Amino acid sequence: MSGRGTGHSPHLVALVLAVGVMLAATGCSFGSPDGPSMTTPTFGPPLPGGAQVLEPVSGEPSSAPAPTSCDATASLRPGPPTTPGAMPPGGPLARIVERGRLIVAVDQSTNLFSFRDPDSGQIAGFDVDVAREIARDIFGDPSKVEFQIRDTVDREPALQDGSVDLIVNAMTITCDRAERIAFSTVYLNAAQRILVTEGSGIGGVADLAGKRVCTVPNTTSLANLRRIQPAATVLATETWADCLVALQQRQVDAATADDTQLAGLAAQDPYLEIVGGSLEPEPYGVGINIADEELVRFVNGTLERMRSDGTWTKLYDQWLSVLGPAPAPPEPHYRD
Incomplete structure (x- = not known):
């Protein structure tokens, strides 16, 4: 994938080819989507490093309360306008300006959102650019x-102990998380869906019963899957990129995550497709220390500017056009 969020980078193509070579060496081949299915052991060694197998759980499928049930998507209104570099003394913004940089938690394996650009070697993506827009308003320099x-696992603790100022990492606002950290208004609406190989026969969550499904620990995707389809066997890997490889090696039958994240995986392999309707809504917010009310209001001011001056739409077109034409930015919801 190139730094512009479209196409295939040489590194990603090499990854797909390397997987094919490895499977050929073990007597397996990908075949075409219409060809015979690949047979493997239950998961087939070797599993990605740090992966865990979670057996099916007992119980009937159920749904969870939406974030709106506790008003978790309601945030604080933007604060008064400020001049870049000159912030009110004594608060988190003054501390950030004195330090000379904004510290933001991201990852490097969520294609389209925050990933290591193989051409530049830099972290790039939609979330990365949202963070840069916040820095632009703090310093006048993105x-x-x-x-x-x-x-x-450690992004929330890093926020709580002050190691980072913000989490901008495709993070879903939930009632549970809102008890521990503060959130901005919703900056992107996603939906959890399913990623499969073309011709898999899987068309929705009901088809995942008895199947092997890849997702990532400590995510709403895993929690939702265990609740909505308890009859699935889960391969919990450390990164979404590991789920891509597990699908390509036929170690799993499907992967589930937000459609925005799945689009980043599907863009790297022409034989993958996103299927089924929404399992759960996934409203994304910027994570902020719950004690930093001033910073919450400031971030919401940046998001308001991005909605009104066209920046949000520009970033969507740049990174997320694979999902279709840019929708209207999410409307802010405030509780004060």
């Missing part, structure tokens, strides 16, 4: 950002 690579 480059004054330090991106820290954090996985889903």
